[in-house]
Amino acid sequence: MKLLIAEDTRDLNRALTAVFTHEQYQVDSAFDGLEAMKFIEENEYDAIVLDIMMPGKDGLTVLRETRAMNIDTPVLLLTARAEVDDRVTGLDAGADDYLTKPFAMKELLARVRSMTRRRASQTVKELRFEDVILNTESYELSSGNSVRLSNKEFELMQLLMMKQGRELDTGYLLEHVWEGEPDVPEDTVWLYISYLKGKLQSIDSRTVIVGNRGGSFHLEAN
Amino acid sequence: MNESESITKSVAEPLPYQGNSIYGGHLEDMKVVMEDILSQIDEVRKSMIELRGKDPVDHCLARIKSEESMREKCRNRRLPETPHAALRLIHDAIGIRIVCGFISDIYAIRDRIAEFRNTRIVYEKDYIRHAKSNGYRSYHMILLADGKYYVEVQLRTISMDTWAALEHQLRYKKNATANDTLIASELKRCADELASTDVSMQTIRDMIYGEGDLWT
Secondary structure, three states, rough: EEEEEEOOOHHHHHHHHHHHOOOOOEEEEEOOHHHHHHHHHHHOOEEEEEOOOOOOOOOOHHHHHHHHHHOOOOEEEOOOOOOHHHHHHHHHHHOOOEEEEEOOOHHHHHHHHHHHHHHOOOOOOOEOOOEEEEEEEEEEEEEEEEEOOOOOOOOHHHHHHOOOOOOEHHHHHHHOOOOOOOOOOOOOHHHHHHHHHHHHOOOOOEEEEEEEOEEEEEEEOO | OOOOOOOOOOOOOOOOOOOOOOOOHHHHHHHHHHHHHHHHHHHHHHHHHHHHHOOOOEEEEEOOOOOHHHHOOOOOOOOOOOOHHHHHHHOOOOEEEEEEEOHHHHHHHHHHOOOOOEEEEEEEEEEEEOOOOOOOOOEEEEEEEEOOOOEEEEEEEEEHHHHHHHHHHHHOOOOOOOHHHHHHHHHHHHHHHHHHHHHHHHHHHHHHHHOOOOOO
């Protein structure tokens, strides 16, 4: 699980980073809103913990810009005061949850767990990209024609479709599709990308996977 | 052989009715045409073996449609049982099936057939890229040999051939049952799984031989 922590109070940021790292999360730490935005633009996260009051760019602005880029990563807001308006604005801007400072670390961990778990189970029956439909129950990939995908092919295609418009690098794909499987060679990603390229052709689709061996990938329609 | 879609325009001269056979006096000529195409296919296989060390063809079958099934086909299509119908309006009196290992072999052989002596392509159907709704996949070519005899060539992979053979065996149950829709959708699923595997095997071959533009 990859997590972004955006919190300008240095001590709190360090403490949060240490605790989440200890819990086996891969953590990136941002100390202001601009830095947070840069991390979000360049990486794919499974969850983001976002402080509202930050210099450079406040948390609500970061949240709005993130959602405007079609990034639907779960976001938990940290609010300093128990102000109802802040929390309402935050939730309306696309936050998934919030927590008021001061908070118990145990509760933050539980809320992040619950947020990511909820997201994982929220899969829709059909994913669409241009002329391609992926059925998440039957693993059928269809356009003019149809084929059935294997488990790994399905997971890879699902990621590419869910994160459409984003560049997904080989490391990210290896980590998410082959999660918990050590010693998977990097070329595995390229092999599975190649399978999917062939299968998109075989269903007579205009959609292609753009990207080179070892690099980043995204879907595009010709 | 699977039924192919007909073209309304007949290309060669009408045939007079002769003798008792639905093929009139043409059976011997038809055999010669079939043998000629088979020997040209052999030449292609040999040259591809020389080029790549491997035979792209797993096996090749040829047949002239039997008297009875041709008459039956005429009746089904509401055509008179005449040589003209059998040889001009119906295009699979002579049928050749070429079963290949990989999808790319099919297209490579298709390109070579396009250059065959004494024949020209009348029309083609790519049921691989555009599978039939039941899941059937094959590449169909209708050739006109010697400006006279139609030949239907079907190109498939081993997987496509397996599916077609097994589906054919299951199709001939007389009475419809409540499970017909389920059976049809399951057969389609099997076709789509086999098609998926064909693409995977092709990709693996491309990786091994550094072919295609993906692995070079």
